[in-house]
Amino acid sequence: MHGALKMSAAVGRVLSQQMRQSLKVLKSLAGKKNRCFSASVPIPKEGSVSNNEQKSVNRGKSADPLECRFMYPEFLPDPKPEYRNSLREKLERADMMARRSKIDIPEFYVGSILAVTVSDPHAPGKSNRFVGICIKRSGCGLRANFILRNVVDNQGVEVLYELYDPTIQKIDCLRLEKRLDNELLYLRDAPEEYSTFSFDMEPEIIPEGTPVPVNDLKVTLKPQPWLEKWERKDLKGVRDIVVNQKREMKAKAALKPWEKYDLMKIYRETIPEEEQKEIFAEVYSDLHNLEITRQKMKRQRTFIRPKKSG
Amino acid sequence: MSLILKTLTSIQSFSNLLKPGIEVTTLAKRGAKRLNPYPKKRHPGWLPRPTHVLYKDDITPENTKFIKEVVETRFGKPDVGLGMQSKSISPLRNEPIEPQTEWKEGMRRTGVIAKKIGVYPMWLKDGTKVLSTLLQVIDNHVIRYMSPEEYAPVIQRNNIRNRLGCLIVGAESMDPQLFTKEYCGVFNESGVLPKRMLGRFLISPNAALQPGTPLYAAHFKPGDYVDIRGKTIDRGFQGVMKRWGFKGMPASHGVTKTHRRGGNIGSGGTKARVMPGTKMPGHMGNRWRVFRGIRILRINTKYNVIWALGPHIPGETNSLLYMYDTVLPTRKPSTAPHFPTYLPSIQENPVEEELWAEDVHRFDDPCIEFIEETK
Numbered sequence: 001m002h003g004a005l006k007m008s009a010a011v012g013r014v015l016s017q018q019m020r021q022s023l024k025v026l027k028s029l030a031g032k033k034n035r036c037f038s039a040s041v042p043i044p045k046e047g048s049v050s051n052n053e054q055k056s057v058n059r060g061k062s063a064d065p066l067e068c069r070f071m072y073p074e075f076l077p078d079p080k081p082e083y084r085n086s087l088r089e090k091l092e093r094a095d096m097m098a099r100r101s102k103i104d105i106p107e108f109y110v111g112s113i114l115a116v117t118v119s120d121p122h123a124p125g126k127s128n129r130f131v132g133i134c135i136k137r138s139g140c141g142l143r144a145n146f147i148l149r150n151v152v153d154n155q156g157v158e159v160l161y162e163l164y165d166p167t168i169q170k171i172d173c174l175r176l177e178k179r180l181d182n183e184l185l186y187l188r189d190a191p192e193e194y195s196t197f198s199f200d201m202e203p204e205i206i207p208e209g210t211p212v213p214v215n216d217l218k219v220t221l222k223p224q225p226w227l228e229k230w231e232r233k234d235l236k237g238v239r240d241i242v243v244n245q246k247r248e249m250k251a252k253a254a255l256k257p258w259e260k261y262d263l264m265k266i267y268r269e270t271i272p273e274e275e276q277k278e279i280f281a282e283v284y285s286d287l288h289n290l291e292i293t294r295q296k297m298k299r300q301r302t303f304i305r306p307k308k309s310g
Numbered sequence: 311m312s313l314i315l316k317t318l319t320s321i322q323s324f325s326n327l328l329k330p331g332i333e334v335t336t337l338a339k340r341g342a343k344r345l346n347p348y349p350k351k352r353h354p355g356w357l358p359r360p361t362h363v364l365y366k367d368d369i370t371p372e373n374t375k376f377i378k379e380v381v382e383t384r385f386g387k388p389d390v391g392l393g394m395q396s397k398s399i400s401p402l403r404n405e406p407i408e409p410q411t412e413w414k415e416g417m418r419r420t421g422v423i424a425k426k427i428g429v430y431p432m433w434l435k436d437g438t439k440v441l442s443t444l445l446q447v448i449d450n451h452v453i454r455y456m457s458p459e460e461y462a463p464v465i466q467r468n469n470i471r472n473r474l475g476c477l478i479v480g481a482e483s484m485d486p487q488l489f490t491k492e493y494c495g496v497f498n499e500s501g502v503l504p505k506r507m508l509g510r511f512l513i514s515p516n517a518a519l520q521p522g523t524p525l526y527a528a529h530f531k532p533g534d535y536v537d538i539r540g541k542t543i544d545r546g547f548q549g550v551m552k553r554w555g556f557k558g559m560p561a562s563h564g565v566t567k568t569h570r571r572g573g574n575i576g577s578g579g580t581k582a583r584v585m586p587g588t589k590m591p592g593h594m595g596n597r598w599r600v601f602r603g604i605r606i607l608r609i610n611t612k613y614n615v616i617w618a619l620g621p622h623i624p625g626e627t628n629s630l631l632y633m634y635d636t637v638l639p640t641r642k643p644s645t646a647p648h649f650p651t652y653l654p655s656i657q658e659n660p661v662e663e664e665l666w667a668e669d670v671h672r673f674d675d676p677c678i679e680f681i682e683e684t685k
Contacts, residue, residue: 084627102673119679142431164431166437
């Protein structure tokens, strides 16, 4: 009896310690106004996160494996319980790492400008290069994909690329930055100059250890009709959306302010912190090594031997 | 007088019995030939009831611990993790039998029981993206073999020459305390833990295996074609649009109350009735379905996982299915498979951890590049 009591007390202590730790983590996260959201959830607003939090995610220095969830969101599986299986997720991660060992997939976010070279059997020279702004990142695991948008000859062009597609030869991040929203689909209804990028853009170099810059550019939309009801989306990167009174009323009626208090909804749509830790602990060292080699390569590329004068 | 009357009535009543019963009315057997029969569980006569009601017996924690210890010392742990096979070999059958005959065309091997664990994309060497379903061969052991004479199928075949035997295979070891004593007795011959699922495969007598033999994913080879039998996802009572893919009716232009309905189900006149087999709303899914001729793209021999081409294998994720060599005549193997099964002990050189079909792009291969044709 005494032994059992002792045991329970010990368990209690361990638990409380764990709880304290988790509380600490939660507090720190709460300070950042964010929980460990999975990639597939539309709720996490990386854009809405305060600048303090942005600074904490230092480039090339992801000391905490848990910070990888912003850099590599596709490593978190689909949180739907009916699709989950631990072995499948493990095998999928191994395949992703195998592909990453053959191609350098840089760190990028929605709002970054990328150049993608794809082998295309129908293109002259059998390969194709496209430059554009990343307006959306979705999918998890090997299904991860992103959409690039550009305006070519006054015509908006969007291309969806699979991140782990072996026909992709090269992905370059020409400008690494974040925008205020986690989806820039409103650029489709914005003037063309906001999504026009020249194909011979030079990659911009950011010094190591600095946080990812946030571009707080505000866009003015073109007059209606629009592709979506933007007034309902709570967009940070759009300047004054003006709609008529009826649409305004409808938008107000469609608001769901209680959803942020729906703990069960958040629970269902996210991967628990403990599982995230487990996942990133598995791939962290490999990802970190890949990152270091990438930085070395970049340094070699940027270093230009001074010429002898005289 | 009364006695005479009594005898008379008794005789009358007796003669009533002798008369043919005209009160019995026979009903015409309707709907005997169903288009879509419900899944029936044909319970084999030799198989006792597997589970029983769990009573809360007064077992002390020490007793449960002791039982667990006994089970683990005898059989090893039931769950090694990630659905991997426990290393402990059946104590009764340490030596697997040597294959007696060479494989010939037309011989039928056993199948395996697999668990559907998910779907994810793979790429072929020509750059096309395909979806693959992952199937884990989960802790399979041969439980029993019945010779063709012993195993008399329910429907007697006229063809007596090619009679097939029956091999019973079990998947996923479980705690024996969950099952009845009689069901646990089924596994006495093979000496393995009671299994969650049993399946019978009709095999040619040459392909018989000794009870207790483990089956692995390497039973198949990449590039082989298999048939997969599983229970489809239970979707409940569904309308005609979801169940049969009807088009429905217009959303507007004066249409009221009939947007997702099927419309007319038959004509009047001479055939004033609903024809049998008419597609109508009803219960959808939860049926046994066989999907034939699925190609195997890749095999992992460490975790016993098979990547099969296509996302539409019957069943939910984490459900168990039967997998066996295809019966489609054009997709049957022309070269010899592992016959009667893959036995690692008698194999000269063990198989690699990852086996790939020829046209599949491996994830650690360099990027796909197309070469320009020079004229």
